[in-house]
Amino acid sequence: MRFLFLLLITISLPVLAQESIVFGVHSNTAPLEWRNNGVDQGFNVELMNRIGQLTDKRIIVRRKSFQQLVKDVHNPNSDIDVIAVVSPVNIDRQLAQSDPIYATHAKAYTLQGKALINNWADLVGKRVAIKKGAFVEVFLSDHLQNFDRVDVDLYETGFKLLTKNQVDVVIAESFVARRLLPLYPSVRSSSDALIYGAFNFVANGTKAKQMYQINEALRQLKISGEYDQLVNKWFGTGREKVDLTSTDNRLFAFVILVAIISAVGLVYTGFISASLRRHTKALDAELIQRKRIEAEISELSKQFQSVLDGIPDGVTIVNKELQHLWSNDNNIHLLVSDEFYYIDHDVFILRMAVLDVLTSQKSLTADMVYQQQFWQLQIHPIAQEQVVILLAESTEQHRLRQANEEASRLASLGELSAGIAHEINNPTGLIVHAVSLFTAAIKDLTPAASHYQKQNPFWLIAGLPPDVAIDELQHSCGTIEEGSKRISRIVNDLKRYAMPHIADEYTQVCLNDVVQVAQRLTANQTKYHQITLKLSESSPMIKGDAQQLHQVLINLIQNACNACLAEQGAIVIETSIEDDIAILSIKDNGCGMNSATLKRITEPFFTTRRNEGGSGLGLSVCSKIIKEHHGEMQIQSSIGKGTQIRLTFALAQ
Known part of the structure; x- marks a missing residue:
C-alpha cells in the first residue's frame, strides 16, 4: 500500500526533560499547506502545535525519502513515531490510526470553454497531468488508466502546462486547486469529485499510547469548538470561485x-x-x-x-415591488423557480422574503436547494425599500460536510457495534446453555410423567394434561433456541461489521466454488424456487477470503428468496470474465425495490423486513466485505420486475 504524506512543520524549542513526538515528512509542499513570505503555515501546522500543547509533547519533524518513511512506520524500532497520510477512502490500513481529521477530494480541471468531465470514460485519449506522490496517484495505481498520463511535481506545474495547451486535463486535490484558480483565470472546475480521500495520523502498533494521546487531544479540540474554528479559518467557504x-x-x-x-x-x-x-x-x-x-x-x-x-455569484438589487434596479444576471432565474426551495423543503416565495427583510430591517441568510444543487441565499436591506440579493452555489461545501459527518458517524457506529456485540454475547450464551439443559431434561422426564399419569389420571402440569404440557415445553424450548440463534446471527453481523480487515490472509478463491458452496448451504430456502446456475468454464479466480465470500452470496440468495413468491420465483446465478474483471451476478424476478429503498439499501440497520425479523445488517456487512476485497457492487431493481446485483472483482494474477 502506498501513501501520500502531508507536510507537518512545527517549530519548538529543545527541552531535555520534555517528551517528544517525531513526525516523518517526505514533501516540502503538502497539499493543505502553503507559504507566506517563506514561512510555512496552514491547517496542519496549527493543529499539530495545539496537539503538542495539549499532550505536553515537543513536536519534532524529520524529513526522509518516501521509501524510508514506509519502512520506518512499519519498524517498531524506528526513530519516527507518527506520519500523516491522505489516501483514497477505499484503501484500508493495518497500522494504528487517529480519528478522521478531515475529508477531501480530487476532480478534473480544464480550460474555460472545454467540455465537462462527467466520468473517467471522458478522459480516454486525453493528456492528463497527475502529481507524483499525491493520493490521486495512489488511487490510479490500482485502477486501469485509459488516458495519456503526464507526471508533474506540483499541481501548479499541471495548471501551467494546461494554460500552455501541453496537457488537456489536470486532476487536482480540491483545497490546493481553490488556492490556484484565482491565479489562473482561464482554468475552471470541470467535474464533480472523482476521488474521495481521508486525512489521518498513522503510527506503528507499538506507538499506541502516543496515538491514544493524539486522539484525546483531537477530541478535546472538537468538543471545545477550536477544531471547527481551525477548519473555518483554513477551509471555509468563499475560496472556490473567487479570491x-x-x-x-x-x-x-x-x-x-x-x-x-x-x-x-x-x-x-x-x-x-x-x-x-x-x-x-x-x-x-x-x-x-x-x-x-x-x-x-x-x-x-x-x-x-x-x-x-464577471462575479460568478448572483447579485441583484430590487425594490419592494420586486422591480430589478440592477443585476449581473447570474443565476437570478432561480429566485422565481418552483424548484428553488429551502433546504428543509419549505416553499420559497421571493416577495414574502423581501417584505420580511424590509419590515424587520434584518438580513436573511438561508441554505437552499435547486434540483441536485445547494445554494446559499442572502438578502440584505440597503436603501429605503430596497434590498440586495446575493446567491452563491455551495454544493461542494455541502458535500464535503456530508462526507466528513458520514466518516465520523461510521467510526462511532463501528465502536458501538463492537460494544453491543460483546454485551449481548454473554447472556445469549447462558440462554443457549439453559435451553439445551431444559430440552435434555424434558426428554428424560417424559417417560416418568407418562408413568405418573397412569397412577394419577387427574394430574395436570401448569393446568394442562401432561402430554400436552410436555409438547408445549418442547415447543417453547425450540422457540427460545431459535430466538437465541437469531440473536447470535445479529451479534455475529455486528461483530463482522466492526471487525478490522486483514488483507494478508487472502488466498486465491474460485468464484464457481463459492457459488456451489452457497447453493448447498441455502438448499432449504431455495427448494421452493427455480435456481439456474450459469458458471464460467474458465473458473474465475480472485484474491480473497472464501468464508467471507460465502457469507456475501448466501445473504444475497436469501434476499432473493424473500423477494420472490413461493413456487413462482426464478433466481439466476452467473459467473463470467470480462477483460481482467471477474463477475458474479445474481438476478431474481421478485417484487423489486423503488429508488428511495435503493439509496439506503446498504445503510446499517435499514431493512424493509423489520416485522419479519430482519436486522438491517446483511447488505451493509456484504458491502463492507466487497470493499475489503477491492470489489464493486452494482444494484439494478424495478418494482414488480425484480432485482439484479452484479459483483465485480479483479482477477488474481
Missing part, C-alpha cells in the same frame, strides 16, 4: 482610479468655468477637451460594470 481579497483590492483600485479621474474632471470643470470668463475665444477648444475627459470617465465606468458582471 475575494484580491477582488476587493481590484475593486478598490478601480474606485480610487474613478475618484481620481472624477477629481481631475472637477478641476478641469472649474478651470473651464474660469477660462470662459477670461477667454471667450477658447470656448470651443475647452468644450472638446471636456468631452474627451467625459468619454474617458464613461469608459472607466463601463469597465467597472464589467467587473461586477
